[in-house]
Amino acid sequence: MKIMVAVKRVVDYAVKIRVKPDKTGVETQNVKMSMNPFCEIALEEALRIRESGLASEVVAVSVGPAQCVDTLRTGLAMGADRGIHVEFKDGLNPLSVAKVLRALVEAEKPGLLILGKQAIDDDCNQTGQMLAGLLKWPQGTFASKVTLDKEKRVATVDREVDGGIETVLLDLPAVITTDLRLNQPRYATLPNIMKAKSKVIKKYTPEDLNVEIKSDLEVLQVTEPPKRKAGVVVSSVNELIDKLKNEARVI
Amino acid sequence: MLLAGSGHSLQEAAANAVSCHPSVSKVLVADSDRFIHPLAEPWAKLIQLVQQRENFSHIVVASGSFGKNILPRAAALLDVSPVTDVIGISESTTFVRPIYAGNALCTVRYTGAHPCMLTIRSTSFQVQPYSTDSKAHKAPISQVDLSTFEEADTIGKSQYVKLTSQDSERPDLGNSRIVVTGGRGLKSAENFKMLEKLAEKLGAAVGATRAAVDAGFVPNDLQVGQTGKIVAPELYMAFGVSGAIQHLAGMRDSKVIVAVNRDADAPIFQVNSLSLSLSLGYLMGTEIKDSSCGFILNANGYKSS
Numbered sequence: 296m297k298i299m300v301a302v303k304r305v306v307d308y309a310v311k312i313r314v315k316p317d318k319t320g321v322e323t324q325n326v327k328m329s330m331n332p333f334c335e336i337a338l339e340e341a342l343r344i345r346e347s348g349l350a351s352e353v354v355a356v357s358v359g360p361a362q363c364v365d366t367l368r369t370g371l372a373m374g375a376d377r378g379i380h381v382e383f384k385d386g387l388n389p390l391s392v393a394k395v396l397r398a399l400v401e402a403e404k405p406g407l408l409i410l411g412k413q414a415i416d417d418d419c420n421q422t423g424q425m426l427a428g429l430l431k432w433p434q435g436t437f438a439s440k441v442t443l444d445k446e447k448r449v450a451t452v453d454r455e456v457d458g459g460i461e462t463v464l465l466d467l468p469a470v471i472t473t474d475l476r477l478n479q480p481r482y483a484t485l486p487n488i489m490k491a492k493s494k495v496i497k498k499y500t501p502e503d504l505n506v507e508i509k510s511d512l513e514v515l516q517v518t519e520p521p522k523r524k525a526g527v528v529v530s531s532v533n534e535l536i537d538k539l540k541n542e543a544r545v546i
Numbered sequence: 547m548l549l550a551g552s553g554h555s556l557q558e559a560a561a562n563a564v565s566c567h568p569s570v571s572k573v574l575v576a577d578s579d580r581f582i583h584p585l586a587e588p589w590a591k592l593i594q595l596v597q598q599r600e601n602f603s604h605i606v607v608a609s610g611s612f613g614k615n616i617l618p619r620a621a622a623l624l625d626v627s628p629v630t631d632v633i634g635i636s637e638s639t640t641f642v643r644p645i646y647a648g649n650a651l652c653t654v655r656y657t658g659a660h661p662c663m664l665t666i667r668s669t670s671f672q673v674q675p676y677s678t679d680s681k682a683h684k685a686p687i688s689q690v691d692l693s694t695f696e697e698a699d700t701i702g703k704s705q706y707v708k709l710t711s712q713d714s715e716r717p718d719l720g721n722s723r724i725v726v727t728g729g730r731g732l733k734s735a736e737n738f739k740m741l742e743k744l745a746e747k748l749g750a751a752v753g754a755t756r757a758a759v760d761a762g763f764v765p766n767d768l769q770v771g772q773t774g775k776i777v778a779p780e781l782y783m784a785f786g787v788s789g790a791i792q793h794l795a796g797m798r799d800s801k802v803i804v805a806v807n808r809d810a811d812a813p814i815f816q817v818n819s820l821s822l823s824l825s826l827g828y829l830m831g832t833e834i835k836d837s838s839c840g841f842i843l844n845a846n847g848y849k850s851s
Contacts, residue, residue, distance in 0.1 A: 306646070308791075308792075311649075311791075312646045312649050312650060314650050321645070321646060321650050388627050389618070389627070390621070390622065390625075390626075390627045393622060412773070413773065415646070415647065415772070416645065416646060417645050417652075418631065418644065418645055418646070418647065418772065419630055419631075420614050420618070420630060420631075421618035421621075421628065421630060422618075424586065424614075424615065424616075424617075424618035424619040424622070425618050425619065425621065425622035426622070427586075427619060428590055428618070428619035428620070428621075428622035428623050429622050432702060433587055433702050433703060433704035434586050434587070434615075434619065434704070435704075436586070436614075436615050437611065437615075439766065451707070454611075455611070455766050455767075456611035456612075456615075456709070456767075457610050457611045457612070457720070457767065457775070458709060458711045458767060459709055459710050459711030459712060459765065459766070459767045460709070460710045460711075460766065461706070461708070461709045461710075462706075462707035462708050462709075462710070463585070463704050463705060463706055463707060464704070464705040464707055465702070465703075465704050465705075466702030466703050466704070467702065468702065469702065469704075474773065475756065475760075475773060476759070476760065476766065510627075510657075511626065511627045511656060511657050511658030511659075512627045512629070512654050512655070512656060512657065512658075513654065513655045513657050514652060514653070514654050515640065515653040515654065515655055516652075516653045517645070517650050517651070517652050517653075518650070518651050518653070519649075519650065519651070520644070520648060520649070520650070520651050520798070523798070523803075523817050523819075524819070526803075526805075526815060526817075526818040526819050527819065535804065539781065539802070539804070543781070543801075543802045543819070545723075545724065545780045545781035545801065545802050546724070546748060546781065
């Protein structure tokens with residue numbers, strides 16, 4: 296069985312972002328970029344499934360500008376067998392990405408799709424669900440545990456939901472999106488980084504895949520959130536309780 | 547409003563829905579075993595079916611784990627880009643949503659055809675008080691015709707197995723007026739028990755950072771943060787929480803934030819209203835003692851590092 300993993304290149308999670316003064320977006324020039332943490336977890340899960348003998352190949356895919364190739368190389372260094380880059384300059388929304396991925400699924404015919412549950416830049420949390428809808432495959436989102444039964448061709452997925460952990464059983468092929476606790480991604484070792492240089496990254500454009508990128512969302516502006524008033528340091532518990540009771544009146 | 551489920555509890559919910567708010571003009575009820583559990587596949591198909599018949603201008607769901615799971619799938623079936631996690635509405639198709647863990651706000655306009663689909667963050671919208679007298683307008687109930695509801699074109703099925711949850715008498719984290727959160731600084735599940743006692747005295751919900759959940763101090767449904775629950779209580783007390791960006795994303799809209807931490811340089815002090823730098827055991831012991839119940843906790847229960 297082939298597993299396809301979609302990965303996104305985003306601003307590194309530790310970077311303190313700045314909103315551009317012209318309010319058109321967030322400053323991304325000269326800012327450290329990395330693979331989205333949830334995508335790393337997705338790739339790690341795929342690799343573990345392959346290493347357990349339940350899959351034969353892990354294909355990493357990225358949709359976006361030319362630099363996505365860097366993210367794919369990291370994925371290959373972690374252990375993905377090959378990469379696919381669908382090049383598109385800017386302004387992709389999740390629905391368009393889902394349509395591109397659907398076209399790739401039709402070409403590659405994987406038995407399982409694993410995506411990160413959300414990207415830490417736009418925080419949309421949509422692409423996996425949309426892709427599953429377009430493919431009419433079952434979905435297991437916010438996965439904290441995945442167990443495959445190859446014989447029965449099902450996946451048991453534990454999902455992190457508001458009330459606790461929900462367990463669902465999905466027929467394969469299925470789409471799974473990963474939550475933080477699913478696994479701890481491996482670091483790419485130096486020998487694997489070297490090996491990755493000779494692994495193949497195939498390039499497409501959306502036109503090659505007969506996907507029309509249209510946008511029904513327009514970003515009007517990006518602003519900073521309102522600042523909170525400065526805090527006050529108190530020196531004793533009594534003072535804290537007094538302020539909470541009598542000033543803020545919250546207890 | 548669209549309600550789906552099966553049997554008695556569905557009928558009860560419908561009976562409540564008809565007069566739950568003066569703006570409700572119709573309650574659609576989809577009664578089938580398919581909807582007993584919150585599975586995305588039948589729910590998304592239901593939304594598509596209802597939309598194709600009724601042609602609503604907007605479809606809105608709360609941005610909890612249920613809404614986040616089903617709405618994007620429904621949007622893809624309807625070939626629409628949804629706007630998720632909306633915290634403000636500027637115009638009928640213009641919305642504000644947080645990006646980069648809430649460190650920036652994006653104003654976005656939906657420019658496509660009907661329906662405009664959104665998930666909204668409940669904590670950002672107040673429920674307006676209104677009178678509920680017995681003569682209150684009751685909306686009519688309409689059963690959704692499911693005779694043509696086919697999932698035949700769905701390739702493969704999903705099956706609900708179980709929900710594992712903590713039974714708790716404490717208020718729900720998402721709705722509570724006061725939230726008391728513990729972070730990695732609490733150092734053990736034992737120390738979390740102290741926090742739980744404080745929460746009991748204050749009638750508060752208990753929250754946790756990702757670090758505390760990862761360390762096994764508490765279960766995952768207590769996690770507050772960018773990828774956990776978003777809360778905006780009147781009082782948020784953070785004990786032993788450093789204040790990582792991803793945690794702040796989940797609670798920065800709280801009215802009053804109290805931070806208790808031995809590290810005076812912790813990032814949480816950027817957003818707090820009141821801060822206290824003391825060893826946790828001492829604080830919680832005294833705090834619990836001073837709450838009007840007169841309960842005394844051994845303040846040496848917490849070992850400082």
